[in-house]
Amino acid sequence: MRVIEAFRESFGAEPRGVWHAPGRVNLIGEHTDYNDGFVLPFAVPWGVAAAVSPREDDVVRLRSLQVDGPAVTVGDLDGAEGWARYAVGVVWALREAGHPVRGADIVLDGDVPQGAGLSSSAALEVVVGLALNELYGLGLTPMEIALLAQKAENDFVGMPCGIMDQAASALCEEGRALFLDCRTLGTRNIPFDLAAQGLQLLIVNTGVHHELADGQYARRRRDCENAAKRLGVDALRDVTDLAGALAKLSGDERKRVQHVVTENHRVEALIGLLRAGAVREIGALLNASHLSLRDQYEVSCPELDVAVEAAIRGGARGARMTGGGFGGSAIALVADDRVESVREAVTAAYAERGWAAPEIYPATPASGARRLV
CATH class of the missing domain: 3.30.70.890 (GHMP kinase, C-terminal domain)
Structure with missing residues (x-):
């Protein structure tokens, strides 16, 4: 797997695991999520894979295979720039919520078409949240991971998105669309067999x-x-x-x-x-x-x-x-x-x-x- 090879090359060790989160297409329900409304997205086959290991300090080292250059080292989270802010923002959101998350080595590999409106940023946030949840034994539900990913994008990156993209990435099921009530956060997976x-x-x-x-x-x-x-x-x-x-x-x-x-x-x-x-x-x-x-x-x-x-x-x-x-x-x-x-x-x-x-x-x-x- 390409992301594992890149992790070995970047950090000289094996990752503790590899996780994947998909992008999404919204079938209908556009610009309703931040109005407490209804949305109906489904996950697409493309997404972001993350090879991740925890660290014993608070440093985050990041590499994306879609960005030329070596891994980026982030000590002070506020100093993260560009694409790295989406990943580092999740670490920040977890710590802000009181979860005992320290540093991590992360290599990302995505195949969501950039700029296509298929929510590659949410996939990146969710996959980092999913990995850290498991590695640090946090016990978060998929919706809780989605909410922390949204907080990272809203409050750390500065993009006032609703919950739809992160929820779709975290909660969708194969062959189904996800009905999400953005006020109650209630969900139902609706059969969508084309x-x-x-x-x-x-x-x-x-x-x-x-x-x-x-x-x-x-x-x-x-x-x-x-x-x-x-x-x-x-x-x-x-x-x-x-x-x-x-x-x-x-x-x-x-x-x-x-x-x-x-x-x-x-x-x-x-x-x-x-x-x-x-x-x-x-x-x-x-x-x-x-x-x-x-x-x-x-x-x-x-x-x-x-x-x-x-x-x-x-x-x-x-x-x-x-x-x-x-x-x-x-x-x-x-x-x-x-x-x-x-x-x-x-x-x-x-x-x-x-x-x-x-x-x-x-x-x-x-x-x-x-x-x-």
Whole structure:
């Protein structure tokens, strides 16, 4: 295993174990998680592997096989920079929570497409948390690991994400999507067997890099928080009279509320279809989600819109952007016999505009974080 060889090369010893945490695709429920709403992600086959050993001091030594150069040594956690802050942040969050975690030697190897909106950062955080939980005998549940990983990203990295990405990485099951109530943290794994229905879920990686920490994501979150205060509710999840709420708002706040409230209803409707075995019928909900993200939440971009529109023209049963937005990936629900026509339609639409061809690949629901060796 490549990550084990790299660990030996970097630290001159065998790792105590190797763990893996996946990235995720969000089937539906976008920008609802930090509004105490509902989400429906599933884990993808790609993720981050970590070879890890504990240390007897408080130093963290890190190496990523996706970054050129030797291992990075971090004594003062606040001094960590760049990608290392995601891993070191988990050590910080564990210590802040009072867990007896000392140092660690860590080598990371990831195959989540970078910038595709498939949440490689959450996979990195969760795999480090999972390894340290086991090595230090902390006894944390998968959800507790997810929450500490979220704290690392929120408070150490400075990215105000919700709980969805980390929970999906920690809790998903193969062949199922994870229904998560972001207020109660209650979960249910919902059967999502595409192959049995003659379907594939294609990911269209636009290749457009999105940097959510640039303020756009935080601005949307503030819009929602301000709207909730204006409406006198704890979170937008509590809005039950949408028409009445919209009548009290204007501008961006009005649009954000319309998206969040209707998106929560779409999640529940889609789960109803999956539980009824009507997987083929979810496409209209995917389409409606994309239009709402484009027009009401304003987090799409031309490359995502073209991918969605071309996929539908090519025969997809439904499509939408997935992830935080401003780039990244779209998903398309496609019957097996229409996969090539959808690929051709999207590729041709990009070529017409002089854009580089997007990467297009199927995603099957994979298992969540686990120990490999």
